[in-house]
Amino acid sequence: MAEDLLHSWDHPAPERAGRPSLFALLPEDFVAMGAPGRAEHIFIQSQHPWVWVEGRPRVSREIREWMAENLDTALPQIVERHASEDGSTKLVLALADGERIEAVHMPRDVRNPRVTLCISSQVGCAMGCTFCATGAMGIRRNLTAGEIVGQVLALLRELGPEKPHQITLVFMGMGEPLHNLEHVHRAIQVFNHQQGLNISTKRITVSTSGLVSGIEKLALLEPRPWLAISLNATTDAARGAVMPVNRVWNLARLRQALDRWPLGPKEKLTIEYVLMAGVNDTPEDAQRLADWMGELRHSHNLNLIRMNEHAASSFREPVEDRLRAFVACLKALGCFVTVRKSRGRDVQAACGQLIREESRQG
Numbered sequence: 001m002a003e004d005l006l007h008s009w010d011h012p013a014p015e016r017a018g019r020p021s022l023f024a025l026l027p028e029d030f031v032a033m034g035a036p037g038r039a040e041h042i043f044i045q046s047q048h049p050w051v052w053v054e055g056r057p058r059v060s061r062e063i064r065e066w067m068a069e070n071l072d073t074a075l076p077q078i079v080e081r082h083a084s085e086d087g088s089t090k091l092v093l094a095l096a097d098g099e100r101i102e103a104v105h106m107p108r109d110v111r112n113p114r115v116t117l118c119i120s121s122q123v124g125c126a127m128g129c130t131f132c133a134t135g136a137m138g139i140r141r142n143l144t145a146g147e148i149v150g151q152v153l154a155l156l157r158e159l160g161p162e163k164p165h166q167i168t169l170v171f172m173g174m175g176e177p178l179h180n181l182e183h184v185h186r187a188i189q190v191f192n193h194q195q196g197l198n199i200s201t202k203r204i205t206v207s208t209s210g211l212v213s214g215i216e217k218l219a220l221l222e223p224r225p226w227l228a229i230s231l232n233a234t235t236d237a238a239r240g241a242v243m244p245v246n247r248v249w250n251l252a253r254l255r256q257a258l259d260r261w262p263l264g265p266k267e268k269l270t271i272e273y274v275l276m277a278g279v280n281d282t283p284e285d286a287q288r289l290a291d292w293m294g295e296l297r298h299s300h301n302l303n304l305i306r307m308n309e310h311a312a313s314s315f316r317e318p319v320e321d322r323l324r325a326f327v328a329c330l331k332a333l334g335c336f337v338t339v340r341k342s343r344g345r346d347v348q349a350a351c352g353q354l355i356r357e358e359s360r361q362g
């Protein structure tokens, strides 16, 4: 397992017929490739799905022909939609090679047009967290940057929002984004580009299981998204049992990487803690969690999440009294804590529940 965790960079994403994806290119790439017409125009048209005609960017025939010859223009196809009673929608997308990924569209509320899109970075995941349905699948492959951007454009085309400034992106779907950093970061460059969707880095969060090597690489890159850590246990023994990554990079090493993270103005780290009955929900766990959080150098938010139960795991969510006692204990110790509402639980779209449908059946 430790070997897998270290070497999963070797699960390459396919470049179909050696052609780059239209959706992963920046204006300067169109110039370098000798595209006809203005590079900015092609970029703007390809990144704004609201102005497409018949599912394709609105460009001249000359540019269309050039694209057909030089680029991969396939967009992930939405093949299933599962609407939750809480307003969120889980979408299954088919990739060009037949692999499937899942994403979740979460409108803020009826009066607020903002939407959070929870997106995938890999088909499956190598990290093997024992409470997670995606982890039970194992890793199939990385997504290309074009597939990551295409996933978002496909969602926007179908469900909106219609204004780019209303979008928040969280890399909390299938996969460990820092295992696919090259493609994830290229996608962030495209999302953040002023002439594209222009999504501010403070509205893009990359959530990691604690892959310290990836955190340290991401810390050096620009544009740099905000960071969330899935912590879930407070001793190396307990964390190593549910998250194998901890056997490679333990809690002390993780905190060192977080303390070195170059926090931007107004930025906060997000620490997520999935509460599992009888595993990490005792008063002693709360005490250790408060201590660990208290020793972090940077400002942070602590989110508690009830375990989202699914068939691939025997872990259960704590009963309400236990959850309340855990929160009370943290508050008494001076922690500011939020119990996060999981969206889409009824359609298996909540945190840790995303999995290819065939895997769920198989």
Ligand code: SF4
Binding pocket: 125, 126, 127, 128, 129, 132, 133, 134, 135, 136, 173, 174, 175, 176, 208, 209, 230, 352
């Ligand atoms: S929790 Fe995240 S990192 Fe862990 S197995 Fe699931 S998808 Fe992978």
